[in-house]
Amino acid sequence: MRTYYVFQAASSPDLRGYSYDPTGERLPAQHGPWTRILQISPDEEWTQDVSRAVVAGGILESGYYLWGPVDQSGSLKPIIESDRVEGTAVFNRDNHQIGTIQRLLIEKVSGRVLYVDVTFGGFLGLGVHHLTIPWAMLTYDSELEGYHTDITESQVRGAPAFYSEDRVWLGREREEQLKNYWNSVAQHAS
Numbered sequence: 001m002r003t004y005y006v007f008q009a010a011s012s013p014d015l016r017g018y019s020y021d022p023t024g025e026r027l028p029a030q031h032g033p034w035t036r037i038l039q040i041s042p043d044e045e046w047t048q049d050v051s052r053a054v055v056a057g058g059i060l061e062s063g064y065y066l067w068g069p070v071d072q073s074g075s076l077k078p079i080i081e082s083d084r085v086e087g088t089a090v091f092n093r094d095n096h097q098i099g100t101i102q103r104l105l106i107e108k109v110s111g112r113v114l115y116v117d118v119t120f121g122g123f124l125g126l127g128v129h130h131l132t133i134p135w136a137m138l139t140y141d142s143e144l145e146g147y148h149t150d151i152t153e154s155q156v157r158g159a160p161a162f163y164s165e166d167r168v169w170l171g172r173e174r175e176e177q178l179k180n181y182w183n184s185v186a187q188h189a190s
Contacts, residue, residue: 002020002042002056003020003022003039003040003041003042004018004019004020004039004040004052004055005018005019005020005021005022005024005036005038005039005040006018006036006037006038006039006040006048007019007024007027007034007035007036007037008034008035008037009031009032009034009068010031010032010033010034010035011030011031011032012031012068012069014068014069015031015066015067015068015069016066016067016068017031017034017064017065017066017067018055018058018059018064018065018066018067019059019063019064019065020059021063022036022039024036024064026062026063026064027064027066028064028066031066048067049067050065050067051110053109054109054110054112055067057107057110057112058112060179060183062134062136062137062186063186082104085101085104085116086101086102086103086104087100087101088100088101088145088146088147089144089145089146089147090118090120090138090146090147090148090149091141091144091146091147091148091149092148092149092150092151092152093148093149093150093152095144095148097146098118098120098149098156099118099119099120099131100118100119100120101116101117101118101147102116102117102118102119102130103116103117104116104117104135105117105132112135113135114134114135115132115133115134115135115178116132116133116135116138117130117131117132117161118130118131118132118133119131130161131156131159131161132159132160132161132178133149133151133159133182134182137149137150137151137182151185155185158181159178159181159182160174160177160178160181
């Protein structure tokens with residue numbers, strides 16, 4: 001068990017950020033600045049409104065976990081249906097379209113979207129490549145009307161995926177490979 005640090009967002013007083021890092025350095029800057037309001041040691045009783053396991057999974061996945069209302073300024077609709085996300089373009093840091101969201105991968109217990117299956121390349125469905133990336137690595141860009149990511153081409157080449165043109169690799173072993181790969185990418189980025 002680890003010590004958890006709970007932060008409050010300046011952008012929304014009811015938004016909490018959970019981290020293993022006492023500085024909260026990996027919390028999303030767009031909701032900050034962040035103020036540490038609580039430290040929960042491994043032997044303390046968990047009294048938060050969200051499950052410890054869900055928080056731990058979120059931190060493992062992206063380095064932090066957010067709980068509460070997330071203000072998406074300029075958004076008329078804070079919730080979006082999955083069929084509106086599927087088929088949406090994904091752009092790289094140079095604003096070039098690199099793919100399209102094929103499907104969302106949702107954790108059964110928490111209901112959180114963990115990954116997205118992004119397809120790229122191909123013509124008329126032939127030669128399509130799949131990339132499974134963490135949902136947390138995408139940011140909606142209203143100007144592009146699509147999702148933006150800072151993932152590089154070299155990171156894409158080395159990434160494991162759940163899907164290929166003719167095969168599905170769902171299972172714990174592949175999930176561990178995905179977590180380990182994207183956690184390594186996140187660590188090298190910081």
